[in-house]
Amino acid sequence: MPLSDDVIFFEETSLVANPAVSFQECKDRLMARLASQGVTITEILEEEFCYIPMGGDVPRKGQRIVPIGAAAGVVHPSTGYQVARMLSSNVDVCDQIVKELESGAEFDPDAAAARIIGRTWTPAAVRQRNFAVFGGDFLMKQDVNGLKGFFSGFFKLELGMWAGFLAGWKNLPNNQFHDGWWPRLVFGAIFVTKLPPSVAIDMAASIAAYTFNGLDLIQSVTPIAGKPDTFDESFKFRSNKGDVAAKNEAQEMMCACDRCEEATDTNTAEVAAT
Template identity: 45%
Template sequence: MSFDFGQMVEHLIGSVYGSSSRRDVEKKQDDVLYDAAIVGYGPAGGVMATLLAEKHDLKVCIVDPNIEKRWIPNYGVWVEEWESLDRSLQIGLGDCLDRTWEVTDSFFGGSHGIPTSERCRIKRPYARVSRDKMQANLKTRLAAAGVTKIASKVDASTVKHTAEGSTVELENGMKLSCRLLVDCSGHYSELVERDGVNNPGVQIAYGAEVEVKDGHAPYDEKAMLFMDYRTDYINPEESSPEEQRELRDIPTFLYAMPMGKASNGRSKIFFEETSLVARPPIAFDLCKERLYKRLKHHGIEVTKVVDEELCYIPMGGPIPKLDQRVVAFGGASGLVHAATGYMHVRMLAASRGVAEAIATELKSGGPGASRAAARRAYQALWSAKAKLQRDFHVFGGEFLMAQDTSILRGFFNGFFKLPLPLWAGFLSGYPNLPHNEHQQEWYKRFAFGFQFFLKLAPAVQLKLMAAGALNGWRDGLIRSVSPMSILEDSQDLGFDAEIEAIRLKAAATEADSAVSEETDGNRGPGSDVTPESGPQISDQSTTKELMTL
């Protein structure tokens, strides 16, 4: 008796699905219309899928060619913000922290009369998010909520929108249908249209989690090192003029997280040399070279490299067009803080409002639900107030990337001399985060800027005044700190009317289509007019490419 492996597989599939035909199984899978299809499975995609499925009971799938891959970056967060988000979202964030420090230290000495040894200590707890814990937590929640994972890549050129939703073809040959397409694929999305030329600054960092021989003095093992902008690790007498110019004109700082003791008793620490923002970005190799020169200068001997990390974060640039059908979220939506590079907590702060906006419109149903859901999601992301606040950040980012090391030392030395609620509000810089109330109105941003200006060294003040005079209009500063903001804010007053107009237009189009269809039907046989249909499902996919969590 011959052995037919294909027949055996077909029989097994039939026994599971109640049919002996593999093609019947394909049709079962292809007939699925998802409420939301999430493109990209990083933290943003995982959180959005969790909220839509778990909190709003929508039918959701996630598409990613590397859907089981370990998430790459480590995230640092202020504990106050993380705890606030944990209370708000209720998706288990409180169990995802790796390590917490009660204080953070920074060093800005070497310029403006600031001693090299002077330490800026901030009594505000900081923590590292465990990427593994967060990924495992969301994976469990997605499975419980019935979210489907599809291990394939979206072909952006095949996206089509109809009145009922969207379709897109995948590299595996499958055609996916959904009521709303949500793009969480990252900063360089192929699915999202941006409102302008995309030329952001970029934050670059080389990081390494290491074991060290005799501790890591002069840094306190009980403190998280937030910024060390000193350049005394390079001896001017032993370096070339070119190296000195590079050190001055291409600023980088050290960021470090003490991680306790390894099993062999040695100290563990995560070091990261970072270029805050530059255009074009600097080289990873330069960051790595500077990191090890710093460690050598301080007598910190690395005995083992446990893990390495390369960080590349676009900052600034245009936000997505707010009237498009594909909803951008996470890096694709411009949520990165344009002056600091923070995104993780900002993504989480935006997630609840975006998920509620999507669910509200899709559950309402009726004509125009898909388009209305996309528009309401973008309104939740980028209200007029949020856009004006972002303009303020964009000016800050453009200013910072144009400065040398000395000016940046003076800038941050003054920044952290402000009252904590003021600087914390700027660093968070997004609705629903602690202290953001100090930044949401134009006059509060103006007051913040005035107080900040008074804390700065004269050389930094001159640079800031020049940037405001030359680039304040272009980079959004004038609009964000003047009564002009009131005009921008007023645009949101008509938002509900805009949604109603979307619904009415869709209803009118549907009515016209019904009349046309009835007329065509009365023509009898031979009519060559075919009524427009909604999203159709291809029968070219196979069940092995669908994995339910």
């Protein structure tokens, strides 16, 4: 990207990889690419290093720490987009935090954390995420020709379809093309028809392998495998909340200490009065 007549911004990017491509590898590729184009570098004004974790794990069911944004795994698994998704998801998160703080004496930190995280990762959001995870995994196995074929077909889709996939979150533009199992199934069926034959065959094989290894993709594009458990349900049906016996013992010991302090204060007061 030219910034002036003799100042140009160059970027070398690894779209998605596991393990990630090193910064040095990207730099070496950039230098080789520039040399192949006959570009002579007279001065490096600034270097920028950027690492974007693609997707990441969703929070663990039962955890008490409430993450938001990238820490909550809202980074798009296929695109790396995060800011708009984070802002959109946090509206519901903030609403739930207010409700929990207003619960008064009934406040339960474990249940509160489950409900707050559950506002980000609803079953619908998990289903949509799993569909995008498949897309990211498919991209990682493609060579250069496969990537070219993939994106050639992707951008032949209607604008709303591909833009909705890139955003991929409730209340963001064009999400109606991806917010349910049927729209995602339609998207996938149309997308395959836009791909070069070799890439389409590879995707069909990947779908079969993915389906064999778990229910995530099936839940994303069909109603037959049910839906993921909510964070509320996973908390509600736990047999206990941690080591109950240890917690009860600790509570008894702390209460005993409080009584000891009260007794000591009383004895001190009596001695002073005497």
